[in-house]
Amino acid sequence: MNDQPAIVVENLSKTFRLPHERVSGLKQGVVNLFRTERGYENQEVLKNISFRVEQGEFFGIVGRNGSGKSTLLKILANIYVPNSGTVTIHGSLTPFIELGVGFNPELTGRENVFLNGALLGFSRKEMEDMYDDIVSFAELENFMDQRLKNYSSGMQVRLAFSIAIKAKSDILILDEVLAVGDAAFQQKCFGYFEQLRNENKTVVLVTHDMAAVTRFCDRAIYLKDGKLLQDASASEVAETYKLENIEAPKPKKGGPELSTAHSLVTKVTKQSDETVTVTFNYESEKNSRMYIGFSILKDGISVAEMTTAPSKPLTGSGSIHYTLDTSVLNPGVYQITSVLCQIAGRKLLTVSKRPVTFTVKGEDPTRGGAVKLADTWQF
Amino acid sequence: MKLLRIFSRRDRIIIRELVVTDFKLRYQGSILGYLWSLLKPLLLFTILYLVFVRFLRFGGDVEHFPIYLLLGIVLWTFFTEATNQGLHAIVDKGGILRKIAFPKYVLVLASTISALINLAINLAVVFIFMLVTGAGIQSTLIYLPLNILELYVFALALAFFLSTAMVKYRDIGYIWEVVLQGFFYATPIIYPVSMVLNNSETAAKLLMLNPVAQIIQDARYNMVTHQTITTWSLIDNPFLASVPFLIVLLFITLASIYFRKRARFFAEDI
Numbered sequence: 001m002n003d004q005p006a007i008v009v010e011n012l013s014k015t016f017r018l019p020h021e022r023v024s025g026l027k028q029g030v031v032n033l034f035r036t037e038r039g040y041e042n043q044e045v046l047k048n049i050s051f052r053v054e055q056g057e058f059f060g061i062v063g064r065n066g067s068g069k070s071t072l073l074k075i076l077a078n079i080y081v082p083n084s085g086t087v088t089i090h091g092s093l094t095p096f097i098e099l100g101v102g103f104n105p106e107l108t109g110r111e112n113v114f115l116n117g118a119l120l121g122f123s124r125k126e127m128e129d130m131y132d133d134i135v136s137f138a139e140l141e142n143f144m145d146q147r148l149k150n151y152s153s154g155m156q157v158r159l160a161f162s163i164a165i166k167a168k169s170d171i172l173i174l175d176e177v178l179a180v181g182d183a184a185f186q187q188k189c190f191g192y193f194e195q196l197r198n199e200n201k202t203v204v205l206v207t208h209d210m211a212a213v214t215r216f217c218d219r220a221i222y223l224k225d226g227k228l229l230q231d232a233s234a235s236e237v238a239e240t241y242k243l244e245n246i247e248a249p250k251p252k253k254g255g256p257e258l259s260t261a262h263s264l265v266t267k268v269t270k271q272s273d274e275t276v277t278v279t280f281n282y283e284s285e286k287n288s289r290m291y292i293g294f295s296i297l298k299d300g301i302s303v304a305e306m307t308t309a310p311s312k313p314l315t316g317s318g319s320i321h322y323t324l325d326t327s328v329l330n331p332g333v334y335q336i337t338s339v340l341c342q343i344a345g346r347k348l349l350t351v352s353k354r355p356v357t358f359t360v361k362g363e364d365p366t367r368g369g370a371v372k373l374a375d376t377w378q379f
Numbered sequence: 380m381k382l383l384r385i386f387s388r389r390d391r392i393i394i395r396e397l398v399v400t401d402f403k404l405r406y407q408g409s410i411l412g413y414l415w416s417l418l419k420p421l422l423l424f425t426i427l428y429l430v431f432v433r434f435l436r437f438g439g440d441v442e443h444f445p446i447y448l449l450l451g452i453v454l455w456t457f458f459t460e461a462t463n464q465g466l467h468a469i470v471d472k473g474g475i476l477r478k479i480a481f482p483k484y485v486l487v488l489a490s491t492i493s494a495l496i497n498l499a500i501n502l503a504v505v506f507i508f509m510l511v512t513g514a515g516i517q518s519t520l521i522y523l524p525l526n527i528l529e530l531y532v533f534a535l536a537l538a539f540f541l542s543t544a545m546v547k548y549r550d551i552g553y554i555w556e557v558v559l560q561g562f563f564y565a566t567p568i569i570y571p572v573s574m575v576l577n578n579s580e581t582a583a584k585l586l587m588l589n590p591v592a593q594i595i596q597d598a599r600y601n602m603v604t605h606q607t608i609t610t611w612s613l614i615d616n617p618f619l620a621s622v623p624f625l626i627v628l629l630f631i632t633l634a635s636i637y638f639r640k641r642a643r644f645f646a647e648d649i
Contacts, residue, residue: 016647026550078480079646101478106404118396119479121389 004090006171006202007053007076012085014046014071045071047226049085053219056200058193060213060220060234062241068226069206073175076204091170091202094120098175100160105149109140112148113163120167130166138162154182161185165192171202190215210238261285262349264292264340268358269321276326276358281319282340289313290349292320294338303334303370310343330372331362390485397489398496405493416497417504420456424449431569438571443514446505447603451568451595453501458534458591459559461494465538466555470545473649483642487538495531509603519601526598529627533590536630539638546641546648566592572608587613593623 019040045068053059063069074080076087102119103112113134117127135141138158148156193216196203207213213220217234222241230240263283270277280292291314293307306322308314338352406412428445431437438444468490469476469483476483509516545551566589567575576583586592593610600607614620641648 026548026554074477074646079477081643081647098478102475104400104404106407107400111400111403115396115400118392119475119481121392123388123392124395 004055005052006055006057006090007059007204008086008088009052009076010050010086010088012046012049012072012075012087013044013083014068014075014080015083016043016045017041018043045226046075046082049223049226049228051221051228051231053202053204055090055202057202057219058197058217059202059204060217060237061204061206061223062208062210062213062220062237063223064208064245066225067223069223070175072223073173073204073206077173089171093171093173094167094169099157099164103148103156103160106147108147109144109151109159113144113159116160116163117166120163122166134159134162134166137165154185158185161189171204172196173204173206175206210241214238262340264338264350264352266294266336266338266352266356268336268356270323271358273361274325274327275323277321277323278336278356278358279319279321280338280352281317282314283317284315284340284349287315288349289315289343291341291343292338293341294322294336294352296324297335297337298332298370301370303329307341313343326360328372329360330367330370331360331364332370333357333359334370390482393481393485394489394492397486398493401489401493402496416500420449420453420501421504423456424452427452427569437569437574440573441571442604442606443509443512444571446509446512446514447571447599447607448569449508450505450599450603453498453505454530454595454598455563455566455568455591456501457494457498458530460497461491461531461534462537462541462555462559464490464494465534466541466545466552468538469542469645470549470649476646476649483645484539484638487535487542487638491531491535491538494534498527505602514603517602517605519605522601523598526594526601529624530591530594530598532631533594533627536627536634539634540630543634543638543641546645562589562591565589566595568595572596572613576608576613583608584614588619588622588626590623590627 017040049072061069061072071080075082076089077093100112100116102115104115107115110131113131114124114127117130118124122130135144138155138161140155140159143151143155151159190212193203193205193212197216203216205212205217213234219232220234220237221228222230222237224244230237232240261284263281265281267279267281268276269279278294280294282290282292284290291308291310293305295302295305297303308320314320334357336356336358338356340349340351341347342349402413406415409415411418428448432444432448438447441447465487468486472486476486508514541551541555565586567586572583572587575586587596587608587610596607596609597611600609610620610623
């Protein structure tokens with residue numbers, strides 16, 4: 001078995017038929033039977049995808065939202081049926097498209113453990129043997145007889161994850177489990193991934209988190225608009241992904257849309273030993289509701305970021321003033337970069353052209369960095 | 380091969396948990412809880428008994444008519460429960476279907492099994508009634524499981540068909556409600572077959588071709604009284620008399636084919 005690849009995907013394509021008017025009634029179904037033009041459009045979600053995952057490989061699938069990752073995963077997990085192409089799987093496979101499948105809020109934590117376990121293929125007896133382990137790993141000993149609806153979302157995820165890691169199959173499919181939970185929980189996930197790596201399990205991981213991809217995955221594929229863009233080592237794919245997605249926000253046609261219809265001029269208008277006042281002069285020919293945002297930088301590192309409140313929208317043209325108590329800052333030169341944005345959609349309208357600087361005077365060799373902390377020494 | 384896969388270990392585990400969960404959730408928040416499984420048909424029986432037996436004087440010519448009526452109601456309650464729960468079995472579990480792969484028939488089976496458990500409880504009550512009222516036990520009682528099996532297969536066939544159709548056409552839920560209401564009156568549950576027979580023999584014969592009517596009458600014959608008019612005693616032609624059976628066989632065959640053909644796409648279509 002070991003010389004066979006774990007997963008072989010060949011020329012896989014998937015098209016969803018999306019009805020213009022949803023056919024969810026008999027009448028509509030009957031009417032559509034007699035229609036010559038069909039009221040649906042085909043959406044190609046996956047286009048001729050081929051790749052293979054070797055035994056014991058930690059395999060990543062990356063791509064932006066809507067690139068077809070989840071559809072691919074559901075086909076691997078035998079939930080969706082491909083239109084063409086084949087998927088061959090050697091070994092048993094457990095899909096965690098989502099944690100806690102079948103969790104019912106009206107049942108207690110304990111009951112949910114058994115239900116979820118059953119869907120993963122565990123009998124009642126097997127679950128009873130594992131039960132204490134699961135509960136202690138989830139750190140939920142005192143909550144198991146409460147209904148799930150009274151759990152916090154973090155608690156639910158912990159419980160689901162603790163059950164999931166008990167599933168013993170040759171191939172594991174994990175979908176964005178990293179996106180949920182707090183830092184401590186993510187740490188647990190990472191620990192579990194390390195363990196899987198050490199056990200040489202075959203794992204397919206779908207994620208946006210390039211750090212996780214480079215840390216765990218041996219190899220990865222990059223999906224874009226349903227096409228396989230790259231099939232390479234994890235670090236190469238992560239690099240491409242980062243490059244692509246930094247470029248992505250730039251408008252594709254006609255250059256930046258930072259039109260002349262808006263302008264923002266930022267100046268330092270008053271400075272004393274204790275305060276600095278910055279004035280923003282904004283002008284807009286359009287009738288949009290706007291806000292100003294800016295950051296204060298020292299040595300190129302952002303120290304603080306502020307915006308005007310959306311509850312006080314700016315319109316037309318005018319000027320506003322911002323006064324800062326500089327006693328919280330260490331001596332040095334500070335730079336301000338500011339932007340004018342539209343509240344609807346947080347669309348960037350314009351950027352203040354010249355960088356603005358102010359200086360906090362004085363000298364204090366005992367302090368570095370930007371922030372003067374309110375602190376005391378004791379000797 | 381396919382038959383062997385049915386009831387694989389994993390499927391059994393899932394069915395068990397689904398049935399248990401369904402029972403836990405069904406009467407949640409109600410004070411009487413599981414007692415409602417018993418109370419519902421008993422209360423319905425009381426109403427129908429008062430209206431039809433006491434006021435309208437139905438069933439005077441049938442011995443042990445109250446038991447005869449109760450058995451009919453219990454079987455009919457099972458039929459409506461199994462088909463109604465089966466109808467929603469796939470659609471209600473859409474969330475699970477979209478996240479994990481498992482044989483879909485499991486969902487339909489689980490939903491009908493919990494109705495079957497209710498039926499067992501209710502039949503026990505009918506039995507107790509029989510002992511209390513001194514109706515006596517027929518030797519043909521041993522054939523009752525066959526009637527129940529036939530009723531279950533028929534309900535299962537409908538559940539397979541309805542749950543599949545429901546995925547695409549949500550109207551089915553409303554239609555089925557009305558159809559059930561219609562069949563409640565088209566099936567000799569509250570009235571004895573003799574009432575129809577006195578008016579029109581053809582109508583009575585036609586009525587008895589309905590599998591549910593055939594099953595209920597057979598069950599009454601086997602359990603309550605041999606005076607019961609059954610499909611076999613009413614229709615002489617043996618081929619015609621086996622039409623209810625053939626309907627059940629046809630339904631389960633077609634419904635299974637339809638279900639298996641569509642089951643692959645449930646996750647996408649819901």
